[in-house]
Amino acid sequence: MRVAVGFAAAIFVILLAASASLETVLFAQAFPYLLGLAAIAVAALLTIALRQGVHLWRQVRMGRFGSRLRAKLTGILLMMALFPTLVLYGVTVFFVVRAIDAWFDVRVERALDAAGQLARHAIDTQVARLLAEAQWLQSEWVANAHSIQGATLEQWRQKMGLDGLLILTGKGVVQGFAGEDPQWVQQEAGTPAEWQLAKLQETSHRVVETEESSWVRVVVWIPQTIEQESAFMVLLRRVPTSIRTAIDEVTEARSEYAQITHGREALQRLYLVILSVAVVTAWIAAAMIALQISRRFITPLLALEEGTRALAEGRYLPVADRISSQDELGWVVRSFDRMSEQLAKAQAEQARAHAEVEAARAYLETVLAHLTTAVLVFDETHHLVLANAAAKALLGDESTTPLNANDAWRGNPALRDRLQAVMAVASGPVTFEWVDEDKGKTFVVHVAPLTEATSGWVVVIDDVTDVVLAQRLAAWGEIARRLAHEIKNPLTPIRLAAERLRYKLAEKLPEKERQLLERATTTVIDQVEAMTEMVNAFRDYAKMPNAKKTRVDLAELIRSLLVFYEEGGIPVECVVEGEGPWAIEGDPRQLRQVLHNLLQNAQDALEGIADPRIVVRLVRQNDRIELSVQDNGIGFPEGYQQKAFEPYYTTKRKGTGLGLAVVKKIVDDHHAAIVLTTPVDGKGAEVRLTFAAADREEGDDGKSSDRR
Structure with missing residues (x-):
């Protein structure tokens, strides 16, 4: 603006x-x-x-x-x-x-002067002509004064071509006039000065100019005679329009030229x-x-x-509506806008697809994280790129970050070497069994190549230790049943035969031989009794009855059981943390058997230990009840935890090796868990049992102690 x-x-x-x-x-x-x-x-x-x-x-x-x-x-x-x-x-x-x-050329100035002179000459010609006509009319007036009438003046005017003719007295009074415009003729009779000049010079003339027209006025003095008084004759003739226009133009041109020159x-x-x-x-x-x-x-x-900058920032900014031009630049802008819109749509679609992929990935990671089966993914160079929580536990990695390097195999290099060897030669899926001797675990490993689009390998490792153990337990159960049947039958006759020999021969033999017989028969009878106990143990393990579950208060069960250990040489402390409730669903007889077995093992481990001590602790954790038996004895030997629950495995000089196997079987029947650990202070051993509470009411936190 x-x-x-x-x-x-x-x-x-x-x-x-x-x-x-x-x-x-x-x-x-x-x-x-x-x-x-x-x-x-x-x-x-x-x-x-x-x-x-x-x-x-x-x-x-x-x-x-x-x-x-x-x-x-x-x-x-x-x-x-x-x-x-x-x-x-x-x-x-x-x-x-x-x-x-x-x-300002000289010729122009001369031409303007000549034009002015020509204009003046035209006026002078009109004046001279009118003066001559005035002289003639004067003579006519003097000669015919007595016969002149009004009609005569009009005749003279028309004859001379005058526009006006007046006769004035010596004092200027109009005596007669002739003309087409009487009013104009009378107004233009002249002035006293003109009359006086004409009286002195006999004639006088004047050119009168107005804006409308110009005319020539001649005044003639007529002297007094005997027959006529003195008078004035006034002749009026208009200047022709063409001459007047030419004169005006020349005059104006000369004036303008003079101004311009100045x-x-x-x-x-x-x-x-x-x-x-x-x-x-x-x-x-x-x-x-x-x-x-x-x-x-x-x-x-x-x-x-602006659109490019917004596009670089991941935003779509429409810019075509700002451009109204239809030229090539406008076409480029509109094309760019369409491209940006398509990119924005593609980006939104990509974001949506990425969100779906991430959701699927999160879902898959959640599933993998909760799988007890170990899952590992390798790239085409056999480099570990992904492992779930079970795999990290298997590899001995306790970090929360993903496994992304072969350094994560420090906890299990043997498995790494075996897998790399398999992936190096395999062209399809491979399944093999691998045993971790250090941990006493058995695994089934499935190795399969990924699709062609994503080359690499996926490894699935299943821990079949419990399955193998169950198979072993079943096999040992069958063996125990057969052993119990085959061994128990001859034991009674052997014992009876030994007792009969001692009874029949004791009185007949000399003292020395009698003592020898006594020792021999006693040994046979003791061994038969030991064999009988072992056979009974085999029988009990092989034919363990099904649990008859009822609601059992673990706290009361423990207190009633510890009564039998009050008189023992090793003190047993019962610690109940909280106020319960402590009810679970279980078989009281089998639970007592479990506790007796654990307490007996603890007492055996405390032989020769100064200040022996056993602690039975009961703890409520939400909907779980934890029962632990802890001693300050010699602890578990190295590698014991991996084989402790196998039948006939024992590190004691006495025993059948069925105690913990029976405990494990009872615990499994009660859908509980058993863990063998070392206490925090590193002294002794601890066996921890975890049961599901019969209700979900949490007891108040607290701590009470009962020593027996």
């Missing part, structure tokens, strides 16, 4: 100055004001242009996108406007100066100033137009830059 107002003001001042130059007087008066107005208008336009230029320069200094291109385009447009304007300005100045000089140098200076102002205004206009054109030119580029 300000630019348009400035241009309008500058153009108005230039036009006003140009029009004022046509009037020398007006120009002389208005020139300073016009020059000031022009300077103000040009200064205003220049200020606006400079502000825009400085703004563009700052954008270039700041490195704004598109500013350098806009500056180059503006410079090119200015150069294109500068040189033609300079050439046109020089040529115009040259021709203006020559034209003004040509206006302001010749000022006129040249004015035209030079007008041209200079026009050129400067044109330059400023060119600069402002160039700035506007360059701004409009780079607008699509700015839109592209």
Whole structure:
């Protein structure tokens, strides 16, 4: 808006100055004001242009996108406007100066003088003719004064071609007149001065000019005679319109020429100033137009830059609606907008697919994390890239970070070597059994290649230790049953035979032989009893009855059982943490058997230990009840935990090796868990049993102690 107002003001001042130059007087008066107005208008336009230029320069200094291109385009447009304007300005100045000089040629002045003389000659001719006619009418009047009437005046007027004819008395009173316009004729009778001049010179004449027309008035003095008093005769004749127009034009031309001649140098200076102002205004206009054109030119580029920046940030920003041009740049912007929209849709689709993949991955990781089966994934170079929690436990890695290097195999290098050997030669799925001798565990390992799209290997490792153990227990149970049947049958006859031999021969043999017989038969009977106990143990293990479960209060069960150990040499402490409830679903007889077995093992482990001590602890943990038996004896031998529950495995000098096997079987029948650990202080051994509570009411935290 300000630019348009400035241009309008500058153009108005230039036009006003140009029009004022046509009037020398007006120009002389208005020139300073016009020059000031022009300077103000040009200064205003220049200020606006400079502000825009400085703004563009700052954008270039700041490195704004598109500013350098806009500056180059503006410079090119200015150069294109500068040189033609300079050439046109020089040529115009040259021709203006020559034209003004040509206006003041001597021939023009002579022509104007000749035209003026010709105009005066035409008037003089009219005056001379009218004077001659006046002389003739004077003589006619003197000769025929007695016979002159009103009709005679009209005849004379028409004959002479006069526009008016008057007869005045010597005192200026109208005696008669003739003319087409009587009112005009009477008004133009002349002035007393003209009458006096005519009286002195016999005639007087005057050319009367008005805005409407011009005419010649001649006054003739008629002296007094005997028959007639003195009088004045007034003749009126209008100047022809063509002569009047020519005279006016010549007069006006001479006046204008005189004014122009008087302001010749000022006129040249004015035209030079007008041209200079026009050129400067044109330059400023060119600069402002160039700035506007360059701004409009780079607008699509700015839109592209903004859209590209948003696209780089992962956002879709529509920019086509900002561009209205239908040229190639507009097409590029619209194409970019369509591409950005497609990319945004593709990105949204990718994000959705990625979210689905992540959800599936999280679901898979959750499933893998809760699997007891170990799952490992290797790449094509046999590098471990993924392992679930069970696999990390198998590999001996307790960290929470994913396994991503073969360093994670430090806990089980033997399995690593076996797997790498299998993957190196296998072309399809492979299944093999692997036994960890150190931990006493048995695993079934399944190795299978991944799909062609994702080359690599997946390894699934199942811990079948419990299955193998169950198979062994079943086998040992069958063996025990058969042994019990095969061994128990001859034991009774053997014992009876030994007792009969001792009874029959004891009195018949000498003392020495009798003692030998006594020792021999006693040994046989003791061994038979031992064999009988072992056979009974085999029988009990092989034919363990099903648990008859009822609601059992473990705290009461423990207290009732510890009564039998009060008189023993080793003190047993019962610690019940909390107030219960301590009820579980179980078989009281089998649970007592478990506790007796564990307490007996603890007492056996405390032989020869100074200050022996056994602690039975009962703890409630939410919906689980934990029962532990702890001693401060010699502890578990190395590798004992892995084989402790196998039948006939024992480290004691006495025993069948069925105690913990029976305990394990009873615990499994009660859906409980058993763990052999070493106490925190590292002394002795601890057996921990965990049962499911018969209810889910949590007891209050607390601690009570009962020593027996």
